[in-house]
Amino acid sequence: MGTRDRIVAAAEQVIQELGLARATTREIARAAGCSEALLYKHFSRKEDLFLAVLLERVPALVPAVTRLNExxxxxxxxxxxxxxxxxxxxxxxxxxxLSAGVVAEASLLDGFRRMLADVGGGPHIPINRLGAYLREEQRLGRVGPDADPDAAATLLMGACFHRALLESLVDLGPDDTLVPGLVGGLMAGLAPRSSA
Structure with missing residues (x-):
């Protein structure tokens, strides 16, 4: 593992252990086994390092979106x-x-918004792509003509986010039926109506 990757992995570990607000560059450098100067050689700002953790260490939705579109x-x-x-x-x-920590700190949020704009990213992208998938299925007649693909995409992604948020606050137990239940409810509004 190269130095940059080691720093990003250490940053993820420190954020998970201490939270974003207490994840200092000093703590991250210590966990990575390097100096702060070396850390700043790879990342000009703390925000850049946090974005790298979010983009590189958190399982991305890009592969799931790609599979869906295929x-x-x-x-x-x-x-x-x-x-x-x-x-x-x-x-x-x-x-x-990580996201909650970024939103809670105004300076990080500002930098994070700029970085997302620079890379053309953001939390709206998977919702837009899910809506596009549903529009294509609608065009093929596999989703009903009266369904609203964008609303359905927003509802599904919102429910997934809500579940993760609740899990961070209380023990909800296993979620074996969560996704099938969410999608089943959504499909009731998306399914093409059979003609009588």
């Missing part, structure tokens, strides 16, 4: 959505501690 017209829409929703729940579970 399945337009293939398999069952419900199964495709269940796989995507499960990836979204895992993503939110892992990213919530």
């Amino acid at each position: 399945r337009v017209g293939k398999g069952a829409v419900r199964e495709n959505l269940e796989e995507f929703a499960q990836a979204a729940v895992v993503f939110y579970r892992r990213s919530l501690p």
Whole structure:
């Protein structure tokens, strides 16, 4: 593992152990076994390091979005959505501690917004891509013509985020039926109506 990767891994560990507010560059450098000067050689600002943790260490939704888009017209829409929703729940579970810390600190939030703009990213992207998937399925007749793909995408992603947030606050027990239940409820509004 190279120095940069070691620093990013150490930053993730320190953030998980101490929280974002207490994750200082000194603590991160110590955990990485390097000096703060070396840390700043790889990351010009603390915000850059936090973004690297979020983009590189948290399971991304990009592979799940890619798989979803490759399945337009293939398999069952419900199964495709269940796989995507499960990836979204895992993503939110892992990213919530970092995201909450960024949102809570105005200077970090400002820098984070700029960095997301620079890379063309943001939390709206998976919702938009999920909506695009549902529009394509709608075009193929696998989603009802009266369904609102963007609203459905927002509802599903919001429910996945909500579950991760609740899990951070209370023990909800196993979630074996969570994703099938969410998607099942959503499919009731998305399914094409059979003609009588």
